[in-house]
Amino acid sequence: MQRVNKDPVAGIKEYLDRFVYEPKSWSEFLDLIGLHELLTATREGISIYDA
């Protein structure tokens, strides 16, 4: 978000490359954005926003 706000055009292009075009699957995308961390937190009954 900070990168997009600093340079909207370059920032959003970087996001597209890293998070939309590069992952081989939706699962890989979810791993990239921290699904494992979210699942672990859910199992342990904690919020990832607590930190």
Next chain:
Amino acid sequence: MSSVKPYERLRKDLAERDRSLREKVVALGDIGSFVHDGDTVGIGGSTMSRTPMALIWALIRAKRRKLKCCRSITSSDGDLLFASNVSDHIVTSWFSQSILWGVSKVMRHYVESGKAQFEEWSHLAIGMRLRAGAMGIPFMPIRPMLGSDVLKERPEAKEFDCPFTGEKLLLVPALNPDVALIHVQRCDSYGNAQIDGLQFMDIDLALAANKVILSTERIVSNDQIRRSPDQTKFHFSPSTRLSRFRTDALHMNATAPMNR
């Protein structure tokens, strides 16, 4: 030329649909076969709530072009659709990455440079346009936007004197997307779907659209859907009232474990 579809056209579209009871689960990557270049695509949810991000993600990877997208409130999904050249025209009431960050800088770049169009309506006007589309009528009379500068930019809306009270009203044109993209918490393999929390404009969107594509966190049995029929907001086939419906379900495998 008006973008409103005449009633006979809506009836023809309805008659041509496959409304059979059949399994409709397809892979996320198959979205390209359901959405075509130039389609009008309605996006469900609102801002960052229940945004069908997997469908948008897949749509971008499918390299669709010239989509006219409409949504109640648009968030970073709009930034991605503009920046990927998937859409050059978004119909919405608010365009921001969220509330905190203000108006989207990405949207401003694409609109101010003439590369894309942000067609702004009031929030309720978007909802009433979809409601008219869902009802199969060409317009809806409303009060919002009257006296607002937003109206000066919307020649498609027509001021009108009510024949019953003489009051000034605004007629907003029906919105009937070719495709609706909606995310739900659960559905069965036929496309009977349930959502938790706010519905936003999604039920009208589904009724107004010619085709509905769902993404879901869980595919559940038809028996489970039947246990709480009051929560079933989207139905596989038309009933008398929900007469303009077709649902296709896309399963996101990776999110399923979260709900086990």
